[in-house]
Amino acid sequence: MTGPDEVTGDNRDAAEAGSTAPFEYLHPLSIVLKSLSTIGRNIVLIGILYFSLFDRNIGYTALATLVILAIIVGMTALVWSRFTWQISNKEVRIKSGLLNRNNRSIPFDRIQDVSLEQKLVSRLLGLTTVRFETGSGGGEDGELNALKLADGEAIRDIIRDYNSGQVRETTAETAPVPDLERPPLFAMDNRRILIAGLFNFSFILLAILGTIAQNLDFLIPEGFFDPRNWIETLTEQEAINGLSMAARVGGVVAAIFSLIAVGFVSGIVRTYVREYGFRLDLADTGTRGFRRRRGLFTLTDMVMPIHRVQAAIIRTGPIREKFGWYHLKFQSLAGDPSGETDHSAAPCARPEEMASILEETPIVDLPPDLEFQKVNPAFWWRNALLASALILAVAIGNGLFVHPGFYAILLLAFPVITLTFLNWRKHQYALTEEQLFVRSGWWRRRLTILPVRRVQTVDISQSPLDHPLDLADVTIGVAGGSSIAPLKVQAIPVTMAQALRARLI
Structure with a gap:
């Protein structure tokens, strides 16, 4: 007009x-x-x-x-x-x-x-x-x-x-x-979205309620966010004092399960709002690329040119992987409407569905017989010692100056050490003539498939703790990658780090 x-x-x-x-x-x-x-x-x-x-x-x-x-x-x-x-x-x-x-x-x-x-x-x-x-x-x-x-x-x-x-x-x-009007390359119905939501545990609902409460704090009684007021109020209630120890423990367990239920519901709602109507098509007109449509309240329709794809990222978890579900993303030079450069191509897909998508790109799927190399065990025991020392200091400080009950913080050392050990077992890498494969994380498992020709920079770094053990970290720079969480191969011998850099550049 x-x-x-x-x-x-x-x-x-x-x-x-x-x-x-x-x-x-x-x-x-x-x-x-x-x-x-x-x-x-x-x-x-x-x-x-x-x-x-x-x-x-x-x-x-x-x-x-x-x-x-x-x-x-x-x-x-x-x-x-x-x-x-x-x-x-x-x-x-x-x-x-x-x-x-x-x-x-x-x-x-x-x-x-x-x-x-x-x-x-x-x-x-x-x-x-x-x-x-x-x-x-x-x-x-x-x-x-x-x-x-x-x-x-x-x-x-x-x-x-x-x-x-x-x-x-x-x-x-x-x-x-x-x-x-053509069959989609990949699509998700409501059942598939529900499955994806179950694996996207989130406390976003509690965060939203907390933000609203903070902005409307003039309507909330004074001391509402002070835990000491709640403890004093609860201990003065006759109904609670009259309960048996078993009833009190049951109440605490019920509160924990309620919190978990809120996390699952939040994850499902968040996933449903974002991924509703998810459809991935191969756009053959114009520049060849993937056309993605999704969204319940905000419908986004974008095309990601295939020639701008830098790497493939496959995410999963121990439970999700057991049931055979994966999340395929593409790291691209082009950002989506939200500004992210990791584009979801298949949020909840089977291996064969991911393979059909990868066939449209220059990226080759993970070969079944590919042998991965583990990193040095210092990756876990060194981080475990540092984390345990920090937990010990926090527990002693709070136990001496606040309340003896804070000594229970020491129990956090066991899951932290276990998680560090499991992360070490999952951190592996492999290199073929054309591609680099890097695995990381145990709970949030991530496999990055990077074509060697897409590598921009390779940096070898050593911290003060690496020098005595003759270890180093290799950081691979990729166009469009994250500067906060770059692709890394950690805790490998310096000679192997140098050899890896020579093959990548």
Whole structure:
């Protein structure tokens, strides 16, 4: 929809860009969507005004609410009127800004990914958000929010076809079959999502309730978050004092199981909201890649170019692996709408389903007869000693100066030592002519399959504790990888570390 104030100037800019298409506005309903989003973020402010400044006066609160609504809608409409966009022959142009005008040009050949995102209200209205990502390190480099779904899909197809050197045919006889009308490469029904949720134990529900309670602390009694008040209150209750020791222990056990149940429910709900309708297709039009759609409240539709895949990551756990379930991810140069570079390709899949996906990439699946090498046992006993010393210091400090019951913290040393030992047994690596395989973690098991040609850097490092044992860690740098948790082979002899680096570089 073209604005009357943009006719002469913007059309002149369009001609300079090599296109006769005029600059257009976003869909007018974007004013409503952005206003609702801003109002939702100010509900807490209205509550604070009601309980504090206006002393629970409904009239003043209603008047203040109307003023806030008018300001929000007015500013949103003003911002909308100053935001225009254009798709020329070779670039996307976006003009925005109230006082400081910004004219941004994004060439097609710099755009690495175009993703579509639909929140629940946008989906009901048939709108979508188009995001452009150029891999500059700052997330998406442009956003059109909101457009008609058909317009968003057309923009994505235009850019993908341009980057692949194709020209889209407009006749019905030569048009490609839409991805969603073909059998999917991988998909998850509600039963599969439920299984994935059972393995994604989470306390996110408790975290959300805690955040709400912290923001509404003026409604909560004083000392609510102080455990000493709860202990004193409970010990003074006659109903509790009259219970037998068995009943008290049973109550504690019931509380623990309730907490576990909350964790399972939270994991299921979180997984269902994120993975609902999960579908992975092979996008043959434009740049060849994987097209992924998922989401209950926010539907994301993105295409990950296969040539930008750097590594494959297979996640599982001791229970999940026993039942034959795995989570396949691809580490890519392109970030998804949430900013992550590890793209879920199959959140809950069987080995044969992962193999069919990997066949579409240059990455070769794990050979059944591949021999892995273990790392030095110092990986576990050295970390176990350090962790035990820390636990001992905490237990003694709290036991002497706070309460003798804190000496029970020493019991934590046993599971920590056990987990460290199990992590050592699972930390292995193998190298073929084409790929590096690295296993890590016992509870959160991870297998990284990295083509050698994707290796960017190899660093050998030694800590003060490594020198006496002549050990070293090898850190492998991969484009698009995490700088916080990079791929590592830990606690191997220095000579083996040097040999590994020589083969990788």
